[in-house]
Amino acid sequence: MTTVRPYHSRKPTDPDVYHWHSDCPAGAQIPGRNKVSGAGTGNRPCRLCEGMD
């Protein structure tokens, strides 16, 4: 599994979480145009990414 720089979705209806695994199934559903690098403001760590640590 691959750890990457944190990223999150800028789509308002998406969960307020950030990801740091490139193969996270939830992170993989974020289209490239909505993907923003960084943890974002007030976002929680993704549970699935935590599980892969």
Ligand SMILES: [Zn+2]
């Ligand atoms: Zn994740």
